[in-house]
Amino acid sequence: MSANSRMTIAAHVLAWMWLNESRGGEVSTSERIADSVNTNPVVIRRLLGDLRRAGIVESRRGAGAGWTLARAPESVTLLDVYEAVTPGPLFAMHRAEPNQRCPVGFGIRPVMQGVYDGVEDALRAELARTTLTGVLRGILAAR
Amino acid sequence: MSANSRMTIAAHVLAWMWLNESRGGEVSTSERIADSVNTNPVVIRRLLGDLRRAGIVESRRGAGAGWTLARAPESVTLLDVYEAVTPGPLFAMHRAEPNQRCPVGFGIRPVMQGVYDGVEDALRAELARTTLTGVLRGILAAR
């Protein structure tokens, strides 16, 4: 599936930012975050751009600028993060339209759509159970 | 995510096979199935190969050969299909190991793994609620 690490990186970035802010560290820049994630700062900026569009973080430009959390960390769930960084649906329908003269080809798509809607609802409900606070609590418990 | 249509095609194929078998139609071949799905027979054979490895279908070779369901359709759930045709996990960890000297880089992975395990359990439970029988019932109700 070429599974996606964007969720993981986004959670890492947000947890890092919050820990940094709560400790009163220096401003959060893409370069400093990238050093913790071990990747390129542009990757971080692209991801933070998605999170900014979702209202989860804010950015300032210019010298001494950087990123800050836009919402209280206990109000940010992993569902918010998922919706911010995941583009499309989990499962796709046929690429080419199935044979409409076959009963299966004709009826399969609404049935599967209903199943997929239920699966995505379950996935969303599970992701909504964890907040950014919960993630950081788990991280700090590991020390 | 470049979402995956393999689940959809697999459910289509199995529903088609069962309808065909229950109507006493000609043997199910990859060519006839591909005509309903509107794709290439090799795509169907590859997918059926995965389903055969999972014990959901059986194949016979040689002239007049083809594919048959190996289990009662009411005992086959979409979870069985998902496990047969989906290779990896839904979410991935970091590609490169995060900075172990940073508390976040050190602790993030087990935390996210726990979250992802819960999400996959929820997804599995939801998929397990629908059987092949249920899929075909929905399809035939659409007519």
Place this chain on the structure above:
DNA sequence: CTTGAAGTAACTGTTGTTGTTACATTTATG
């Protein structure tokens, strides 16, 4: 022995992610 179908290798085109360089834009500060 012929025929029809599975099984599979190999290749192409498309798409998405990640990593990278480069550069324009913005803004605090000396």
Place this chain on the structure above:
DNA sequence: CATAAATGTAACAACAACAGTTACTTCAAG
């Protein structure tokens, strides 16, 4: 005002997965 530091973004390459296709080998019924 000039400089420095950081965002914002475009462009590109490497890589992987999926879908589609051609072509071939293997198998077994008749």
